[in-house]
Amino acid sequence: MIDSQSVKTMEAGGPRGFDACKKIKGRKRHIITDTQGHLVALRVHPADIQDRDGAVKVLTSIRALYPWLRHVFADGGYAGDKLRDAVTALGRWTIEIIKRSDAVKGFAVLNRRWVVERTFGWLGLASEEWRALLQPRRISMPHARFTKEFRDEAVRLALTSGRSRREVAAGLGSACRPCATGSTGTASTRSTIHRKTAKRAWPPS
Structure with missing residues (x-):
């Protein structure tokens, strides 16, 4: 495509x-x-x-x-x-x-x-990360000729970051599945905890 x-x-x-x-x-x-x-x-x-x-x-x-x-x-x-x-x-x-x-x-x-x-x-x-990466102030004038490569790399990084976030969320989801048959907490509580944990997992500190 x-x-x-x-x-x-x-x-x-x-x-x-x-x-x-x-x-x-x-x-x-x-x-x-x-x-x-x-x-x-x-x-x-x-x-x-x-x-x-x-x-x-x-x-x-x-x-x-x-x-x-x-x-x-x-x-x-x-x-x-x-x-x-x-x-x-x-x-x-x-x-x-x-x-x-x-x-x-x-x-x-x-x-x-x-x-x-x-x-x-x-x-x-990933728009916020994208804007931060494209701040021209972060690129010194001697390296201005690399801005095109920098922009291309920023797109790749944004897509890689989004993919990693989805994989982290999927992994956390798998880890939470055994709780569905356990006796600890209600289903709504477990769902809330899962969402909060997934948010903390991205972006990395």
Whole structure:
């Protein structure tokens, strides 16, 4: 799955652009995930770069790493012969555009596309950590040329942190299951304790 998300940014801290479609001035997170939503590749670039152009850059970055890749799912923003020809030139890849049905009214979960949207949701949950990592004041001027790599690494860290938090919560849930058949505390009390413990487990001190 390939998709992008435009986000607002501060005036300082690197190049920005204006996404005319989303009416957002900032940068665009361009990501590729597997069918489970795990991050495969990413590029952070100005928001004024079209999805079709940004897709070529992010797909090129994984060509050598995943030579067996054959099929890519995308939304309507990636439609067109330009991207299709570029993908074909990269290898034996095909791109499938998943469109929303005209008969559907209101919100609808689209097959395949919801996976990458969930990954963006994980990034949203880590928004506070994301903003802290992108503070330009923390990067000295001699290292300004590394800001692009820094932004890419910040996205990876945010997704890794969210995944670790879910795994910690799942582990605590497993540890609490034997209590369900025991005699210590009520079900509601155990549930409250579990939620508080899970919150304390993240972020790490």
